[in-house]
Amino acid sequence: MGELVIPRMGAILPIVHGTDDNSLKKGIGHYIGYGTVNPGETGHVVLSGHRDTVLRGAGKLKLGDRLYVKFEGNIYTYQIRKTWVTKADDRTVIVPIAKPVLTLTTCYPFDFIGSAPDRYIIRAELIEVKKDNGEV
Template sequence: MKKVGIFVILLGLGIFLYYGFNWWQQRQAIQEMDNQELNEYLGYDDTYKKAIQLNTEEKSTSFQKGDRIGQLSVPEIEKKYPVFWGTDHETLKSGVGMYDSQWTVQPNQTGHVFLAGHRDTVFEEMGKLNIGDVVAVEFKGSTYIYQIRKLFVTEKDDRSVITKKDKSFLTISTCYPFQFVGDAPYRYIIQSELIDVKSK
């Protein structure tokens, strides 16, 4: 009986260490934005900005699942995150994933860019964002700046948010509630519209 008890304790400790290490590893993806980076967004406030459209018919670039393809910056919470190709479980361990589907596009194309990340690691502060805040995606030498237009919660199996769009939109999705323990039943959705593009 004592051996069973010791085994259960060791098993529990092993599981705790495994998930604890995974959590710590994913948290390493989060970086603080410095003052110079934050200053780049001082011209954008929470007033409504006119949406713009891309004037290019760029073709999509081929990436392998897990390739690092860019960076997401969120000035309101002073954080930036690496963006990887794909939203599978392994890829999201590294940071933010860009969804690849027939309904979504890459940032340099007109349409719907879709990003996802775990709420208990990279996206735990996303609930602090408000309509009017800006977010930016660096991709292939340009920075695509979006302004948040809508925030809402939906069922975790709701695929209606992953739709084709004929204008330049960015959707960020994460699990919800943020402090929920276990498999969260909802998704927190941040929808934003392209308002500027800066080339380096």
């Protein structure tokens, strides 16, 4: 459905519909459900990926870093404003938000073997929208 570009990680990731295991094998998953929207809509875009595949290196991201979402002919530029760790069953992360924001979620701790007990959350605000001319 699009691409997520994370310059600090040197990553260009395909965005796929859904966050089930099969979808996450193909790229970073776009969470579809209550309180979430597509890029380009005002609200909360939620993307999730495995810590040992597409989001390997997520712990290197810093406040102020930019994330780029290429979707339907536009590039949406988001800037990281906050990161935190929460429990895996915490559903307060995926809620409606009245302004355009992007949340990335992955398992935590990064070096944990097996099913990790926590989630690492990266919240970014939309700062720019431009037409996709093939460059970021």
